[in-house]
Amino acid sequence: MDRIRITGGQRLNGVIPISGAKNAALPLMIASLLTDETLTLTNVPRLSDVSALSRILSNHGVDRSVAGKRIGQSAETGQTVALTARQIVDTCAPYELVSTMRASFWVIAPILARMGEAKVSLPGGCAIGTRPVDLLLMALERLGATITIEGGYALARAPKGLKGAEIVFPKVTVGGTHTALMAAVLAEGTTVIENAAREPEVVDLAVCLNKMGAKIDGAGTSTITIHGVSRLGGAHHAVLPDRIETGTYAMAVAMTGGDVLLEGARADLLQAALDVMSQAGVDVSETNEGIRVRRNGAALEPVDVTTDPFPGFPTDLQAQLMALMTKAKGTSRIRETIFENRFMHVQELARLGAKIRLDGDAAYVDGVEKLTGAPVMATDLRASVSLVIGGLVAEGETMINRVYHLDRGFEALEAKLGRCGAQVERISG
């Protein structure tokens, strides 16, 4: 299993190109199941989650071609992926494939909408919470599907097709909104989704579906209206920049000090997180090329932050902010309201010398003078990268185990940080 060795103490200076968003690329790839024509996606990040989903789509009969790297392009330049689901050859997504990645459960919606039935393994438990799929299934039931759970699989049936309806989510769910959108675009009549997720990745999916011929209004607000159409066609779409990768590198620069341009990043995708960084004393500005992050000598101020659905502070940046606040001058409070068990990084940050107390859904982080390198291991993607942020300023060597978590969501992490001066090395095997 690969490990990452970081020798802390270097400031970051230079340019970090921001990749396409994992959490947009996955639903966009799944949307290819809705049409027999080709969906061409550009700016698709090279990530293990993208490869895992490609295997799942291939099992359903999706043909995939990937345009190679062009001369002059760096290894991090996003891929162009063409997906064609001329025929769905298998309506079942098996446990072996789905259990590796939660988002793969979302294939249930396009397969059901196009084929009238789908059988998808329930997704595996994950280190950040129980993550049920009841609301996703409720949305499909509202559209007229019959759902049964048998042998660990969700079976959805709508032999006469789906019918537009009102879907009211009792809590904001990104996956629920993606699922409802992908089912409703081919339903007969009008669907209204209330309390829809407003995340930029939902908007990106809706924009792409509209390019494919769907009729969706209101994506990016809490009420989305979908007028069903009988078929969708092919389209070209560029995956939007990764706001979580952006925020992660912004916090890494804030941690080490230095001056870095996050190339291609968009401030409107993570304004709440950038505001928190400004409150902490970090200099953040938007330029024509992206977002510039600087900290030269100024102390980090503690913050009081609560995670919330978009446009609030994202749960996917909570661990990284916590790592940053371990070096603040005072005590920060960070509340996690989306996932009940997303504090797995706390004990690992403690190995580096962080002082963090947990009280219910809140973590109190007492800033310390110095962190010290140690072997650490994380159980999920964002927790792992919070340890990278800690390791960048820890004295001596930090060895991060279970790097496969990082590979799910961070494209070319060592190269991007290394080019800005960090001492980060992957040790294979």
Ligand SMILES: CC(=O)N[C@H]1[C@@H](OP(=O)(O)OP(=O)(O)OC[C@H]2O[C@@H](n3ccc(=O)[nH]c3=O)[C@H](O)[C@@H]2O)O[C@H](CO)[C@@H](O)[C@@H]1O
């Ligand atoms: C691939 C992807 O895009 N993953 C993101 C997506 O996950 P995901 O779509 O799984 O997260 P949701 O927005 O659905 O989850 C929000 C909350 O709703 C709960 N819930 C969800 C569905 C359901 O049927 N029942 C239920 O109770 C969840 O347990 C959680 O407490 O949004 C999360 C919240 O921004 C992010 O952290 C993940 O990175």
Ligand SMILES: C=C(OP(=O)(O)O)C(=O)O
């Ligand atoms: C939790 C995440 O991903 P997933 O929903 O795929 O587990 C994440 O991207 O931080």
